[in-house]
């Protein structure tokens with residue numbers, strides 16, 4: 001095993017072997033057919049933590065609706081969020097629009113062409129900046145996204161935790177060393193990402209098909225399944241949540257989560273975490289009283305939804321509620337509305353709330369809304 005990254009030990013020819021493999025065959029993807037930095041930037045952001053097959057439809061719809069940086073910068077934020085609904089990691093969407101507005105203000109609407117300027121935009125880190133500048137402007141910058149990290153950890157058989165800053169710095173050096181040989185950096189960078197996505201897979205690397213197998217130190221000694229090394233994570237916490245769909249005069253109450261927080265800018269039904277000793281109904285009553293200052297009667301369960309976020313999991317129970325009394329004074333929302341059920345699909349909801357909404361709409365469309 002190698003105790004440190006040692007790029008100079010690598011045989012020459014890695015970049016050429018990888019690029020030749022990519023040239024011979026690769027997936028046709030719409031963002032590979034363009035040098036428009038806006039379209040490339042959009043794809044890079046959408047692809048963070050998200051699979052290609054999920055991104056494709058969102059990418060096409062988004063570009064059709066907002067074909068330019070200017071169009072995105074000027075769009076109503078709620079409309080942009082609605083287009084992103086279901087793609088997750090919503091801070092990406094908010095940062096994308098903020099960055100578009102900054103490009104309009106500081107760069108006359110033209111995507112900047114230096115690493116420093118691109119990294120200064122909201123939501124763009126070093127690897128994403130390098131990818132955009134390489135693919136749009138033909139510059140030569142190393143990458144270190146999740147796929148590239150995995151490939152490098154195996155090529156150099158890195159036996160240390162790849163989440164440590166010192167190891168990340170060594171991996172950046174390794175990435176730069178591998179790229180330095182390349183005469184076609186835009187193809188090489190596509191190739192190393194493609195290798196990670198299609199051959200050097202997380203669980204089952206397809207080493208027999210790998211174009212750089214002869215360079216791979218982990219494959220050489222049989223440690224590829226143990227790379228990359230990641231320190232064991234603490235058990236993911238789980239929260240039980242109860243929310244109320246509050247009815248009043250054939251309308252339901254929705255509120256918008258504050259910008260900057262988890263799921264910021266998305267709409268939701270009010271509610272919160274169950275506390276020790278509470279029934280779910282108690283939780284709904286308490287949360288609605290605390291958050292909105294009103295009293296409701298809790299009715300039937302609409303549905304129960306399980307959902308996993310990055311750092312925790314939830315089980316969400318949604319109940320019909322009937323408004324009873326009190327002056328509505330939402331405390332934790334940046335906006336709120338009473339809307340008829342057929343207006344609900346206009347708003348962007350997080351995944352778990354969306355499931356509640358769909359169940360409720362199906363009920364509502366087949367029956368009269370339930371009164372409590």
Ligand code: SF4
Nearest residue numbers: 200207210216219224
């Ligand atoms: S030989 Fe296997 S582990 Fe090494 S880079 Fe190729 S697919 Fe990954």
